[in-house]
Amino acid sequence: MILTLVETDPEGAAIEVSLEAVSFARDISAAGNGVPVDVVVFGDVSGDLRGELAAYGVRKVHRVTGDDVAAYSGAGWASSIQQVRDAAGSVVVMAAGTDRGNELMAHVAARSGASMAANVLSFSGIAPFVVTRQVVGGAAMEEMNLHQRPAVFTVAGHAVEAKPADVAGDAEVVDHAPSIAPEDLVARVVSIAEPASGDDESGALTSARVVVGAGRGVGGPDKFGDVLELTELLGGALGVSRVVTSAGWRPHHEQVGQTGSRISPDLYVPCGISGAIQHWAGCSSAKTILAINSDAEAPMVTRATYAVIGDLHEIVPAINEEIRRRGYAG
Amino acid sequence: MVPPVSVLVCVKRVPDITEEIVLSEDGQSVDGRRSGFTMSAHEECAVELAVQAAGTGGGEATVLTIGDAEAVEQLRNALAVGCTAATHVVGEPFSFGPADVAREIAAVVRAHGEEGRAHDLVLLGNDAADTGDFQVGIRLAYELGRPVVNGASMVEIDGDHVVAVGEGPAGQETYRVPLPAVVTIREGGVEPRYPSVPGRLKAKKIPIEERQPVGEPKGGGRVRMTLPPPTPSAVQILGEGPEAAPAVVDVLEKLGVLSPGKAAQ
Ligand SMILES: Cc1cc2nc3c(=O)[nH]c(=O)nc-3n(C[C@H](O)[C@H](O)[C@H](O)COP(=O)(O)OP(=O)(O)OC[C@H]3O[C@@H](n4cnc5c(N)ncnc54)[C@H](O)[C@@H]3O)c2cc1C
Ligand SMILES: Nc1ncnc2c1ncn2[C@@H]1O[C@H](COP(=O)(O)O)[C@@H](O)[C@H]1O
Numbered sequence: 001m002i003l004t005l006v007e008t009d010p011e012g013a014a015i016e017v018s019l020e021a022v023s024f025a026r027d028i029s030a031a032g033n034g035v036p037v038d039v040v041v042f043g044d045v046s047g048d049l050r051g052e053l054a055a056y057g058v059r060k061v062h063r064v065t066g067d068d069v070a071a072y073s074g075a076g077w078a079s080s081i082q083q084v085r086d087a088a089g090s091v092v093v094m095a096a097g098t099d100r101g102n103e104l105m106a107h108v109a110a111r112s113g114a115s116m117a118a119n120v121l122s123f124s125g126i127a128p129f130v131v132t133r134q135v136v137g138g139a140a141m142e143e144m145n146l147h148q149r150p151a152v153f154t155v156a157g158h159a160v161e162a163k164p165a166d167v168a169g170d171a172e173v174v175d176h177a178p179s180i181a182p183e184d185l186v187a188r189v190v191s192i193a194e195p196a197s198g199d200d201e202s203g204a205l206t207s208a209r210v211v212v213g214a215g216r217g218v219g220g221p222d223k224f225g226d227v228l229e230l231t232e233l234l235g236g237a238l239g240v241s242r243v244v245t246s247a248g249w250r251p252h253h254e255q256v257g258q259t260g261s262r263i264s265p266d267l268y269v270p271c272g273i274s275g276a277i278q279h280w281a282g283c284s285s286a287k288t289i290l291a292i293n294s295d296a297e298a299p300m301v302t303r304a305t306y307a308v309i310g311d312l313h314e315i316v317p318a319i320n321e322e323i324r325r326r327g328y329a330g
Numbered sequence: 331m332v333p334p335v336s337v338l339v340c341v342k343r344v345p346d347i348t349e350e351i352v353l354s355e356d357g358q359s360v361d362g363r364r365s366g367f368t369m370s371a372h373e374e375c376a377v378e379l380a381v382q383a384a385g386t387g388g389g390e391a392t393v394l395t396i397g398d399a400e401a402v403e404q405l406r407n408a409l410a411v412g413c414t415a416a417t418h419v420v421g422e423p424f425s426f427g428p429a430d431v432a433r434e435i436a437a438v439v440r441a442h443g444e445e446g447r448a449h450d451l452v453l454l455g456n457d458a459a460d461t462g463d464f465q466v467g468i469r470l471a472y473e474l475g476r477p478v479v480n481g482a483s484m485v486e487i488d489g490d491h492v493v494a495v496g497e498g499p500a501g502q503e504t505y506r507v508p509l510p511a512v513v514t515i516r517e518g519g520v521e522p523r524y525p526s527v528p529g530r531l532k533a534k535k536i537p538i539e540e541r542q543p544v545g546e547p548k549g550g551g552r553v554r555m556t557l558p559p560p561t562p563s564a565v566q567i568l569g570e571g572p573e574a575a576p577a578v579v580d581v582l583e584k585l586g587v588l589s590p591g592k593a594a595q
Contacts, residue, residue, distance in 0.1 A: 110465070136360060139347070143556065144550070154464075189503045233588075246521075248521075259517050301565060306566050308569055308574040311571070
């Protein structure tokens with residue numbers, strides 16, 4: 001059996017990258033004589049979620065509940081995943097390459113004496129199991145042997161498409177209320193501060209259809225007026241480079257890149273961003289990139305779909321004006 | 331009175347790439363000879379947090395690396411910004427997998443404990459900038475039998491506990507964990523300080539403890555590294571300066587990101 005962690009959002013729906021991971025699990029199953037694909041979910045499994053997982057070809061949904069897992073703890077949740085695996089006997093344990101996914105798979109691997117491959121893009125064989133994964137923030141790849149059992153890894157975001165299965169699964173819900181050793185509960189979340197209103201853009205950034213980017217080229221903390229206006233006209237979110245957050249011009253949760261958020265909007269409009277490898281790692285999945293930069297040779301320009309060359313403080317206001325002139329912002 | 335704490339912070343010497351990336355001929359590592367070397371951004375923040383945590387009670391902040399002779403540069407940089415001691419485990423870093431690195435760090439923690447300078451808190455980066463394995467800190471915690479908080483951006487010593495705060499899926503999460511503990515750090519919570527000239531001079535005088543690895547590295551299963559094929563530029567230049575605005579808005583219209591609904595608002 002292949003066991004995939006499915007993470008859910010506050011509404012209880014599976015997050016997109018977890019569905020991608022389940023799709024990846026099906027590909028392994030197809031290459032390995034149809035080993036069943038099971039998932040593990042913490043907390044409630046709504047009818048909708050169960051239906052969706054069935055459409056994704058899932059055989060069993062291992063639902064983990066109980067006081068010990070109500071608050072998050074890396075070791076406690078990993079212990080639960082391991083107990084599910086031991087009960088059901090899985091050869092692969094995997095998750096999406098989210099913060100939680102990477103953390104939990106590292107715990108599972110350390111606990112079972114296995115290797116762990118973070119941010120896998122593809123696999124090239126199952127006996128031996130060889131994966132290709134992202135390294136250097138997505139700028140390079142590494143082929144890695146994962147031949148111990150269980151094979152433990154995470155799937156890089158948007159490495160594969162989330163697609164329902166040709167044949168639906170039963171998605172039979174199996175309940176687990178694991179008992180967890182006290183030492184695995186020592187490091188657990190004791191409180192969560194919900195983002196204050198007006199400061200809740202972090203989630204909005206990763207799911208935005210349009211992201212306007214702002215880099216060093218903006219020139220200073222009080223010079224974001226134009227790009228913020230464009231962001232609003234496009235109904236999008238603002239994403240920035242690390243130079244901008246390091247300088248304290250904008251908060252860190254707006255950072256795009258290797259050490260920030262990974263975005264995948266329909267349109268990304270980077271203004272005054274050079275397109276360093278670590279920034280590119282976070283925005284390469286944008287469907288269309290329209291770069292605004294004074295340097296026609298900047299990597300962001302040469303990699304973009306469209307570009308305008310020049311001073312962003314002249315270009316962006318002109319675009320805002322043109323959008324308004326055509327009646328898009330009454 | 332805050333009792334003095336001893337913090338160990340683990341840093342890795344990595345290539346400082348921002349543009350073109352070059353691999354070594356055998357595909358086993360990133361060739362940093364042209365780009366130069368640095369430590370990961372997460373680790374710069376970990377160093378800052380280690381110095382702050384140790385500093386509040388007059389404690390020690392020891393920096394550790396497993397790397398070749400050149401990795402002393404990263405140790406000196408950490409000493410220059412306030413670390414008070416340094417340990418160098420001498421080894422070719424590319425032959426070490428994450429489990430090897432965790433085992434070597436654990437061996438140093440135990441040895442220092444036996445020498446009477448036990449580390450209450452071990453800080454690491456959430457993931458290394460080159461190999462990005464996302465796991466050394468967690469493996470270390472299991473080696474040492476200590477609790478671990480992953481991906482925190484702030485840590486503070488509170489008596490015999492560490493309070494660690496990080497960004498979780500539903501908001502800002504706080505952990506309160508008894509010492510000794512392990513915490514891995516993500517950048518964003520603190521501003522790493524720049525070394526001062528006196529800081530640099532002082533760093534030169536601090537002796538670096540040199541140790542040999544306790545085990546043969548098994549490696550991390552790497553077959554080889556590869557680079558994605560270069561994609562030829564297909565950019566369509568819409569124009570120069572503000573005159574390009576109509577062409578830009580044409581594209582926005584074509585992409586359908588300017589819904590008429592917005593016009594009506
Ligand atoms: C381990 C590591 C992790 C990192 N993680 C991240 C990350 O997550 N995200 C990230 O963004 N970076 C990250 N970086 C930093 C990255 O390497 C770059 O330094 C950073 O992305 C550069 O930001 P920038 O493009 O804003 O600035 P610059 O590289 O300085 O580029 C500024 C650009 O603005 C243009 N410009 C200047 N003035 C104007 C103007 N008036 N009008 C139009 N264009 C103008 C210039 O031509 C230039 O292209 C990381 C680095 C390391 C080592
Ligand atoms: N060779 C090394 N020497 C010291 N610390 C290391 C080394 N390799 C990794 N680390 C630490 O472990 C963290 C996570 O690395 P990784 O799990 O490889 O992504 C890094 O951010 C460092 O703090």
